[in-house]
Amino acid sequence: MNDKYMHKMKLKYFLIIFLIVSIFIPYTSVVLATDDSLYVWSSSANTLNMTDNTTNASNTTNATNSSTNTNHSNTTSTNTANTSNSININTTTNTSTNVSNTIEEDRSLLTNATSEVTDDNTLNLESASAILIEQSSGRILYAHNIHEQLRPASVTKVMSILLIMEALDSGKISLTDSVPCSENAASMGGSQIWLDTTETLTVDEMLKAICVNSANDCVVAMAEYIAGSEEAFVQMMNDKAHELGMSDTTFKNCHGLDEDGHVTSSYDISVMSRELLTKYPEITNYTTIWMDTLRDGETQLSNTNRLIKNYTGATGLKTGSTSLALYNLSASATRDDLSLIAVVMKAPSTKVRFSEAQKLLDYGFNNFSYQSFGKAGDLIQTVSIDKGVQATIPVVLENDAGILLAKGNEKNIEQTVTIDETISAPISSGQRVGEISFSLDGEVLSTVNLISQVSVNKIDIATMSTRVFSSWFNLLR
Numbered sequence: 001m002n003d004k005y006m007h008k009m010k011l012k013y014f015l016i017i018f019l020i021v022s023i024f025i026p027y028t029s030v031v032l033a034t035d036d037s038l039y040v041w042s043s044s045a046n047t048l049n050m051t052d053n054t055t056n057a058s059n060t061t062n063a064t065n066s067s068t069n070t071n072h073s074n075t076t077s078t079n080t081a082n083t084s085n086s087i088n089i090n091t092t093t094n095t096s097t098n099v100s101n102t103i104e105e106d107r108s109l110l111t112n113a114t115s116e117v118t119d120d121n122t123l124n125l126e127s128a129s130a131i132l133i134e135q136s137s138g139r140i141l142y143a144h145n146i147h148e149q150l151r152p153a154s155v156t157k158v159m160s161i162l163l164i165m166e167a168l169d170s171g172k173i174s175l176t177d178s179v180p181c182s183e184n185a186a187s188m189g190g191s192q193i194w195l196d197t198t199e200t201l202t203v204d205e206m207l208k209a210i211c212v213n214s215a216n217d218c219v220v221a222m223a224e225y226i227a228g229s230e231e232a233f234v235q236m237m238n239d240k241a242h243e244l245g246m247s248d249t250t251f252k253n254c255h256g257l258d259e260d261g262h263v264t265s266s267y268d269i270s271v272m273s274r275e276l277l278t279k280y281p282e283i284t285n286y287t288t289i290w291m292d293t294l295r296d297g298e299t300q301l302s303n304t305n306r307l308i309k310n311y312t313g314a315t316g317l318k319t320g321s322t323s324l325a326l327y328n329l330s331a332s333a334t335r336d337d338l339s340l341i342a343v344v345m346k347a348p349s350t351k352v353r354f355s356e357a358q359k360l361l362d363y364g365f366n367n368f369s370y371q372s373f374g375k376a377g378d379l380i381q382t383v384s385i386d387k388g389v390q391a392t393i394p395v396v397l398e399n400d401a402g403i404l405l406a407k408g409n410e411k412n413i414e415q416t417v418t419i420d421e422t423i424s425a426p427i428s429s430g431q432r433v434g435e436i437s438f439s440l441d442g443e444v445l446s447t448v449n450l451i452s453q454v455s456v457n458k459i460d461i462a463t464m465s466t467r468v469f470s471s472w473f474n475l476l477r
Contacts, residue, residue, distance in 0.1 A: 088335075117143050123363060125356050128346035129266040134370065134404045135274055135332070135339035141364050146267040148321045149248050150345045154191065154214045155319030155328045156256030156264075158272050160223065161210060161318075165280040167226050168203070175204040179225045188216035190257055190322075193299055195221060203296055211286035212301045214319065216255040219454075223254045230254055235438040244271050258324045266343040273317050273341050287316030306354055307331050311361065317341070327353035333361050338370040358456065371410055372402040373438065380417060380436065380450055382420045388425030388456040395419070395433055398449040403438050414439045417450070425458040
């Protein structure tokens with residue numbers, strides 16, 4: 001054999017040995033590959049964009065300071081400052097530090113759902129009780145006697161509609177079902193469409209009459225159709241109220257006509273309104289109707305909520321008034337990704353009811369913004385794993401990522417990505433592998449779990465052997 005051939009054979013043997021070693025390394029704790037790509041959020045885009053950190057340093061930032069520490073904690077952090085609306089990015093890997101999910105009140109006047117703002121009625125509202133919340137988080141932005149128990153009138157129907165939507169969602173009923181009218185339903189007073197015991201309407205038509213015209217006869221007919229009796233349906237309403245933590249509420253009927261002991265609060269109305277709008281946003285297909293008809297055009301419907309026509313972004317939700325309750329309203333609206341719910345109770349007139357709901361909504365839209373950083377399933381980065389049949393996994397957001405901010409703070413949000421110290425196969429799709437947190441001036445405002453987008457099996461002897469022989473065969477061909 002000549003020297004050239006011997007050199008070639010030695011090179012082949014060396015490559016084979018290297019190949020075998022590299023294949024078996026995943027069975028140890030050595031990391032074979034990394035991916036430094038991460039998301040950089042820009043408020044001008046309102047989305048997370050995948051950008052390699054080296055490219056980002058030169059193309060999307062005006063000034064970048066990067067430091068890599070090789071100490072025992074194996075922490076890498078990148079601080080990015082961008083004068084054109086970008087936030088600071090900190091990426092931390094291989095740490096077991098957990099960020100608290102508690103959102104505390106800060107100097108921006110933001111509070112969470114259990115920490116109320118000061119009740120000083122700075123808007124000088126005439127209504128006996130009022131509240132303004134941000135729909136996504138439930139954060140209270142304005143409060144005035146929010147736990148005072150008052151008569152809700154037809155705002156009661158928010159809970160009735162919620163239970164109807166749950167029955168639709170579960171398949172118990174469908175929009176095309178024909179719903180009969182009992183003597184009890186036909187006898188309801190107040191707002192109605194004069195149902196007759198000889199006729200039926202579809203669930204779709206019933207919902208339209210309830211949401212637009214506040215029809216008492218229709219809501220009773222639906223209650224009886226779903227639960228068998230109005231009494232059984234009212235029990236369902238109280239059970240749901242208990243489930244949602246509505247401790248100020250006791251329902252005596254499903255329509256809201258005055259009845260002793262039938263009470264709730266503006267806070268509890270905001271809770272059930274948020275539940276309805278968040279879980280069943282399609283309800284706005286009904287609550288935003290201004291005018292419509294039923295019975296082949298013979299019955300005219302006109303929305304009792306004038307904000308639907310007069311307020312930009314209005315999405316609902318429900319009015320209510322009786323001689324004892326006076327004038328109530330749960331008003332919802334969305335502008336620029338910010339969704340608000342304003343509730344006023346016991347306003348002295350219908351004019352005051354609408355003007356004060358509008359005043360609350362204006363206060364919210366003028367002082368706050370909702371900043372979205374990504375949707376559930378958005379890719380954040382790719383991370384290495386140990387002992388898997390593949391070396392890396394894509395890591396995505398478990399839930400939508402976004403926070404409520406006082407206007408002017410949009411540029412000052414710091415985003416921190418934390419990846420678990422050790423990630424080893426087997427890994428299931430949806431398994432938590434880290435978290436992403438959003439902070440303002442050192443205060444953590446929100447955290448969202450990061451999860452694996454895929455499942456990865458643990459590598460075994462059979463898999464490794466197959467890899468070795470396959471690679472060996474390809475090498476020697």
